[in-house]
Amino acid sequence: MHFLVANEILYCIEDYCIKAFCKLRTSRSSLTEDRSKMASIRCFLRSGKSAVSVVLRREFSKTSPAAVQVNVRDALNQAMDEELERDEKVFLLGEEVAQYDGAYKVSRGLWKKYGDKRIIDTPITEMGFAGIAVGAAFAGLRPICEFMTWNFSMQAIDQVINSAAKTYYMSAGAQPVPIVFRGPNGSSAGVAAQHSQCFAAWYGHCPGLKVVSPWNSEDARGLLKAAIRDNNPVVFLENELMYGVPFDLSEEVMHKDFVLPIGKAKVERQGTHITLVSHSRCVGFCLDAAAVLAKEGVECEVVNLRTIRPLDVETIEASVMKTGHLVTVEGGWPQYGVGAEICARIMEGPAFNYLDAPAVRVTGVDIPMPYAKILEDHSVPQIKDIIFTVKKVLNM
Amino acid sequence: RVLELTGCAASMVASSRSYADFTPEATFDIKKVDLHRLEEGPPLTATLTREEGLKYYRTMQTIRRMELKADQLYKQKIIRGFCHLYDGQEACAVGIEGGITLSDHLITAYRAHGYTLTRGGTVREIMAELTGRRGGIAKGKGGSMHMYTKNFYGGNGIVGAQVPLGAGVALACKYLGNDQLCVSLYGDGAANQGQIFETYNMSSLWKLPIIFICENNQYGMGTSVERSSASTEYYKRGDYIPGLRVDGMDVLCVREATKFAADHCRSGKGPILMELQTYRYHGHSMSDPGVSYRTREEIQEVRSKSDPISMLKDRMLSNNMASIEELKEIDIAVRKEIEDAAQFATTDPEPPLDDLCSHIFANDQPFEVRAATPWTKLTSTS
Numbered sequence: 001m002h003f004l005v006a007n008e009i010l011y012c013i014e015d016y017c018i019k020a021f022c023k024l025r026t027s028r029s030s031l032t033e034d035r036s037k038m039a040s041i042r043c044f045l046r047s048g049k050s051a052v053s054v055v056l057r058r059e060f061s062k063t064s065p066a067a068v069q070v071n072v073r074d075a076l077n078q079a080m081d082e083e084l085e086r087d088e089k090v091f092l093l094g095e096e097v098a099q100y101d102g103a104y105k106v107s108r109g110l111w112k113k114y115g116d117k118r119i120i121d122t123p124i125t126e127m128g129f130a131g132i133a134v135g136a137a138f139a140g141l142r143p144i145c146e147f148m149t150w151n152f153s154m155q156a157i158d159q160v161i162n163s164a165a166k167t168y169y170m171s172a173g174a175q176p177v178p179i180v181f182r183g184p185n186g187s188s189a190g191v192a193a194q195h196s197q198c199f200a201a202w203y204g205h206c207p208g209l210k211v212v213s214p215w216n217s218e219d220a221r222g223l224l225k226a227a228i229r230d231n232n233p234v235v236f237l238e239n240e241l242m243y244g245v246p247f248d249l250s251e252e253v254m255h256k257d258f259v260l261p262i263g264k265a266k267v268e269r270q271g272t273h274i275t276l277v278s279h280s281r282c283v284g285f286c287l288d289a290a291a292v293l294a295k296e297g298v299e300c301e302v303v304n305l306r307t308i309r310p311l312d313v314e315t316i317e318a319s320v321m322k323t324g325h326l327v328t329v330e331g332g333w334p335q336y337g338v339g340a341e342i343c344a345r346i347m348e349g350p351a352f353n354y355l356d357a358p359a360v361r362v363t364g365v366d367i368p369m370p371y372a373k374i375l376e377d378h379s380v381p382q383i384k385d386i387i388f389t390v391k392k393v394l395n396m
Numbered sequence: 397r398v399l400e401l402t403g404c405a406a407s408m409v410a411s412s413r414s415y416a417d418f419t420p421e422a423t424f425d426i427k428k429v430d431l432h433r434l435e436e437g438p439p440l441t442a443t444l445t446r447e448e449g450l451k452y453y454r455t456m457q458t459i460r461r462m463e464l465k466a467d468q469l470y471k472q473k474i475i476r477g478f479c480h481l482y483d484g485q486e487a488c489a490v491g492i493e494g495g496i497t498l499s500d501h502l503i504t505a506y507r508a509h510g511y512t513l514t515r516g517g518t519v520r521e522i523m524a525e526l527t528g529r530r531g532g533i534a535k536g537k538g539g540s541m542h543m544y545t546k547n548f549y550g551g552n553g554i555v556g557a558q559v560p561l562g563a564g565v566a567l568a569c570k571y572l573g574n575d576q577l578c579v580s581l582y583g584d585g586a587a588n589q590g591q592i593f594e595t596y597n598m599s600s601l602w603k604l605p606i607i608f609i610c611e612n613n614q615y616g617m618g619t620s621v622e623r624s625s626a627s628t629e630y631y632k633r634g635d636y637i638p639g640l641r642v643d644g645m646d647v648l649c650v651r652e653a654t655k656f657a658a659d660h661c662r663s664g665k666g667p668i669l670m671e672l673q674t675y676r677y678h679g680h681s682m683s684d685p686g687v688s689y690r691t692r693e694e695i696q697e698v699r700s701k702s703d704p705i706s707m708l709k710d711r712m713l714s715n716n717m718a719s720i721e722e723l724k725e726i727d728i729a730v731r732k733e734i735e736d737a738a739q740f741a742t743t744d745p746e747p748p749l750d751d752l753c754s755h756i757f758a759n760d761q762p763f764e765v766r767a768a769t770p771w772t773k774l775t776s777t778s
Binding site: 120122123127128130133135138143162163167168173174175177178210263349 | 501503534535536537538542544549550552553554557559560561562563564565566567568569571572578590591594595597598601602751754755756757758759760763765770778
C-alpha cells in the first residue's frame with residue numbers, strides 16, 4: 001500500500017536527517033539552538049508524514065479514518081488469523097492453543113477455523129515441541145511456537161538459541177529459520193517468583209535473534225505480522241496484563257497488510273525536558289507519569305522501544321540530544337538489563353555530550369517476585385518511582 | 397554364505413578379467429534382527445548388485461580415508477577445536493542412505509562427516525570446512541559439527557537436540573504431504589536425554605514419518621553403556637514405538653533394516669526406532685586417545701573380525717563380484733581424492749574478514765554490528 005511505503009520513506013528521510021545532523025554537531029555552545037533545530041526537523045517530518053497519510057487516505061474514501069477499539073489480545077488474535085489465512089505454511093503450536101482456545105485466549109477461534117493441521121495442541125514438553133517447531137522451520141514451514149509464559153521457555157532455551165538463533169550463521173546462510181516464539185513475558189498479578197520473570201535481557205543478548213516487545217494493540221498487531229513474515233527467528237514478548245486493554249486502531253492499522261518495522265522505536269509523546277525510554281507495559285506507566293509531570297511544567301518525551309533487538313539507538317540518541325536527560329524504565333531486573341544496555345550505548349555514542357545529568361534506570365526490584373500483594377506492588381516500578389526519578393535527574 | 401558359481405574359479409586368479417566374468421548380483425544371508433513390538437522384521441537375506449557393492453565400497457573407503465586424513469591434519473594442528481571421527485561406523489551412514497533417497501531428510505549429532513558425504517557433500521568442501529577455509533561447506537563459519545547440505549540438517553553440537561529437530565522436519569513432510577521421511581540419529585550417550593522421550597511421545601501421537609536411529613557404539617565419550625543406562629536395549633527404549641536392533645557393521649543389514657523402516661513410515665504407521673550396533677575406532681574426539689575406558693585388544697578385535705569395509709570386500713571377492721585389482725584401483729582413486737581434498741583444504745585461504753558478521757539474518761538489509769570496541773564499524777549482510 002503506498003501510504004505504508006510513503007511512511008517508510010519518511011522514516012528513512014527522518015533517520016538520514018538525524019544522522020546528518022548528528023555529524024554536523026561539533027560543540028555544545030549552540031546546544032539549545034541545535035535542539036530546537038532538531039525538534040523542528042522532526043516536527044516537519046512528522047507533520048509531513050501525517051500530511052502524506054491524510055492525502056493518500058483521501059484517495060480511498062471521502063470519510064475520515066474510522067477508529068475501532070481493539071484490545072491487545074484481539075489484536076494478536078487477528079494478526080495470527082490473517083497471517084494463517086495469507087500463507088499456508090504458517091501454523092501455530094503450543095500448550096492449549098487449539099481446543100482450549102489458548103491459555104489466555106489469544107488463539108481463540110483459530111482451531112475452529114483452521115483445524116488440527118494448522119493449530120496443534122502439544123503435550124507439556126517445551127524442549128521437545130520447541131525443537132520440533134525449529135525443525136519444521138528448517139524444512140520450510142513457518143511455525144508460531146507459543147510458550148504459555150516465557151518462564152517455561154527456559155526448558156527449551158537451548159532450542160531457541162542454539163538451534164534457532166545460531167543456525168543461519170553456522171550454515172553460512174544455507175539454512176534460514178523462519179520461526180516466531182511468542183507468549184506472555186514479565187510480571188503478571190499474584191503469580192509469584194517462578195512465573196513472573198522478564199526475559200527481554202536474556203534473549204536480547206543473543207545475536208541471530210530478533211526480540212520484540214509490543215506495548216499497545218497497534219504494536220501487537222503490526223509487530224506480530226512483521227514477525228511472522230520475517231524469515232528469521234523472532235522472540236515475541238507479550239504481556240498478560242496488557243491483553244485486556246483496549247486501544248483505538250485506525251483503518252490503516254486494521255489493513256491486512258499493516259506491518260510495523262522490527263527494529264524501530266516510536267516516540268509516543270513529544271517532550272523537551274527529559275527522555276523516558278521504555279518497552280511493553282511500562283510505556284503506559286511512563287505516559288501516565290508524563291501526564292502528572294506536565295502539570296508541574298515538566299515535558300517528558302516518551303520513547304516506546306517496540307523492539308529490544310535490534311535496538312533503535314538512533315531514536316533514543318536523537319531524543320537525548322534534544323532533552324539532555326535520560327531515564328530508562330523496565331519491569332525486568334536491573335543487573336545486565338535492557339536499561340543497562342541503553343545507558344552503555346548512550347555513553348559510547350554522540351548523545352553523551354548532550355547529557356546534563358547521568359542517565360538513570362528505573363527497574364523491577366532485584367529480588368524474586370514475592371506473592372503478597374503489598375510486596376508484589378513494591379517489586380515493580382510504579383508511576384511514583386518514575387516521577388521521583390525524573391525529578392531527581394532534573395534536580396527538582 | 398550363498399555362493400554363486402560362475403565359469404571361473406573364485407578369488408584366487410590374479411589375471412585381469414573382462415567385466416562380463418563378474419557375478420552381477422548375489423544374495424547374502426544377513427544377521428537376524430531383534431524385534432520390539434513387531435511381528436515381522438526385515439528379510440534375512442539381502443541382494444547386492446555389483447554396482448551397488450562397488451558404490452558402497454567406494455563410499456565407505458572414502459569416509460574411512462577422509463577421517464584418517466582428518467586425524468593427521470588435526471595432529472598437525474591444521475584442524476582445531478572439536479573433531480569427532482567416524483571410522484568404524486561407515487556401514488551405518490552408507491547403509492542408511494541405501495535404504496532412503498536424497499529427497500528424504502536426515503539429521504544427526506556431531507559425528508557427522510560421514511553423513512555430510514553421503515548426503516551430497518564433497519570431500520573437498522568437508523575437509524576445507526574442517527580446516528576453516530572459505531571453500532568449506534559452511535564457508536568456514538561452522539566447523540566440524542555444523543555442516544549442512546540439501547535435506548541434511550547437520551551436524552548438531554548439543555547432545556540430543558537434533559532429535560526433536562528431526563521430528564520437526566518429519567512434521568513438515570507430513571504437513572506438506574510429500575511422502576518424504578526424516579531419519580533422526582543419536583548415540584547411546586544421547587539415548588537417555590529427556591527431549592528424546594518427549595519426541596517419541598509427540599511423534600507417536602501425531603504419527604510423524606520419522607525413523608529414530610540410535611548409533612550404539614558402546615561408549616558415550618568415556619562412559620560405557622553399562623555405566624550410563626539402566627536399560628541398554630536402546631531399540632526398546634521407545635516403549636510404544638516398534639524397534640529393531642541391527643548389526644551396524646554390516647552395510648547390507650543396515651540397508652535392509654532402513655528399507656523396512658522407511659516402508660513402515662511411508663505407510664503412515666508413524667515412527668519406528670532402529671538401534672545400530674556399531675563401533676568407533678577412534679576415541680570420542682581427537683582429544684580422547686580412546687584407551688582409558690576400553691582396551692586396545694577390544695578395538696583390535698573389532699577391527700579384525702567386524703570391520704565393515706573388510707566384510708563387504710570379502711563378500712564381493714568370494715562371490716566373484718569384483719577383483720582384488722579393481723578394489724585396489726578404487727583404493728588408489730580414493731586416496732588421490734583425499735590427497736587432493738587435503739591439498740585444497742590446506743591451501744585455500746581463510747574466510748575474508750568481511751564475512752565475520754554476515755549471515756546473522758536472512759533476507760535483511762545490511763546492518764551495523766557491534767565490534768569489540770565502539771569505534772570499529774562492522775557490517776552484517778544476509
